[in-house]
Amino acid sequence: MTRSIKIFGTFGPTLHTREQIIDMIELGMNGIRLNCSHVSLVDAKEWIDALHEAMEITKKHVELVVDLKGPEIRVLHLKEKIRILPGEMIKIEETFDLPALVKEKIDYQDQLQVDDGKLLFEVKKKDEEGILLETIRGGTLYPHKSVAIEGKEIVLPPLCQDDIETIKHISEFGVEGVLMPFVRSERDLIDLKETLDRFQCPVKIYGKIESRQGVENIRSLLPYMDEVVIARGDLGNAVGLCSLPIAQHEIETICHKTNKPYMIVTQLLEMVSLKGIPSRAEVDDIFYAIYQGASSIMLTGEVANSKYAKEAMRILCEVSENTLQYKYKET
Ligand SMILES: Nc1ncnc2c1ncn2[C@@H]1O[C@H](COP(=O)(O)OP(=O)(O)O)[C@@H](O)[C@H]1O
Numbered sequence: 332m333t334r335s336i337k338i339f340g341t342f343g344p345t346l347h348t349r350e351q352i353i354d355m356i357e358l359g360m361n362g363i364r365l366n367c368s369h370v371s372l373v374d375a376k377e378w379i380d381a382l383h384e385a386m387e388i389t390k391k392h393v394e395l396v397v398d399l400k401g402p403e404i405r406v407l408h409l410k411e412k413i414r415i416l417p418g419e420m421i422k423i424e425e426t427f428d429l430p431a432l433v434k435e436k437i438d439y440q441d442q443l444q445v446d447d448g449k450l451l452f453e454v455k456k457k458d459e460e461g462i463l464l465e466t467i468r469g470g471t472l473y474p475h476k477s478v479a480i481e482g483k484e485i486v487l488p489p490l491c492q493d494d495i496e497t498i499k500h501i502s503e504f505g506v507e508g509v510l511m512p513f514v515r516s517e518r519d520l521i522d523l524k525e526t527l528d529r530f531q532c533p534v535k536i537y538g539k540i541e542s543r544q545g546v547e548n549i550r551s552l553l554p555y556m557d558e559v560v561i562a563r564g565d566l567g568n569a570v571g572l573c574s575l576p577i578a579q580h581e582i583e584t585i586c587h588k589t590n591k592p593y594m595i596v597t598q599l600l601e602m603v604s605l606k607g608i609p610s611r612a613e614v615d616d617i618f619y620a621i622y623q624g625a626s627s628i629m630l631t632g633e634v635a636n637s638k639y640a641k642e643a644m645r646i647l648c649e650v651s652e653n654t655l656q657y658k659y660k661e662t
């Protein structure tokens with residue numbers, strides 16, 4: 332049993348300056364993720380320099396991890412956020428675009444989940460003129476958001492060309508871990524390991540479990556990863572929100588039995604982003620995550636893009652500390 336927990340933040344518009352990073356380190360953040368779906372490692376050089384300066388000033392170490400693009404499917408050709416209202420009709424390639432394979436696979440009446448299902452569209456027409464969607468659940472759509480077709484699996488190679496570029500620069504930027512998105516089979520992780528070895532990058536491998544296949548194959552995947560990431564955003568899309576707690580519990584149980592470290596991520600403190608205070612359910616979620624044995628926990632949008640970024644980290648660190656003190660006083 333570990334008596335400490337790794338607390339990760341995510342780089343983004345509200346977490347990248349030296350001062351912002353120092354604030355987070357002082358609150359207790361000891362890991363940070365760069366999501367390469369939004370920015371390349373090379374383009375994030377200033378942010379990473381700021382991280383190294385912050386470590387130097389605070390004399391504290393922060394583990395830098397990169398989250399690869401992997402086979403994840405995202406919204407294309409959207410430069411700025413847009414507001415989409417329920418009932419609004421959207422023509423693909425006009426308002427935004429989708430990867431070719433998604434356009435090929437999507438059919439009449441399919442449900443298209445965007446941004447982990449925050450926005451939902453139904454296909455009303457697909458013909459030689461294009462694809463027409465009706466907005467079922469509207470909201471603000473930001474660039475590069477995740478896309479999934481309910482009930483359909485779209486198979487892409489595990490690493491894209493941008494991922495190879497990222498891996499080439501890992502050593503030069505002091506990256507210590509790589510998050511592999513949408514791990515489905517051992518082959519995905521073997522490919523990643525071979526690529527890391529080819530560029531002599533002895534980094535930790537974090538496998539993100541965020542598909543049905545990932546959950547089904549979890550036992551055979553474990554030997555190929557150092558830590559499991561229970562990526563509840565996309566996993567919630569894949570298994571359905573009402574089954575997400577069961578999927579999380581299944582993964583946790585296997586990790587406990589095999590002594591495999593695991594991280595819990597996504598919407599830990601979503602209400603803090605919206606209102607500045609957490610819900611009771613959120614602080615409970617963090618307590619149980621840590622009490623039951625998560626080795627790491629990660630904030631995403633709550634710190635990457637929120638006016639309450641510091642508050643979110645403060646709450647996460649305080650609940651974590653309280654939980655660890657309680658847990659080890661008991662034993
Ligand atoms: N490098 C970045 N540049 C701009 N915005 C970012 C960056 N990284 C993250 N964000 C923003 O922070 C939020 C949460 O980050 P993350 O969880 O990594 O993304 P996502 O939910 O799209 O997978 C998103 O709103 C995203 O737009």
Ligand SMILES: C=C(OP(=O)(O)O)C(=O)O
Pocket residue numbers: 366368398477512541561562563564565566596597631
């Ligand atoms: C952390 C997750 O991945 P991403 O930020 O790439 O959507 C997730 O799906 O929970």
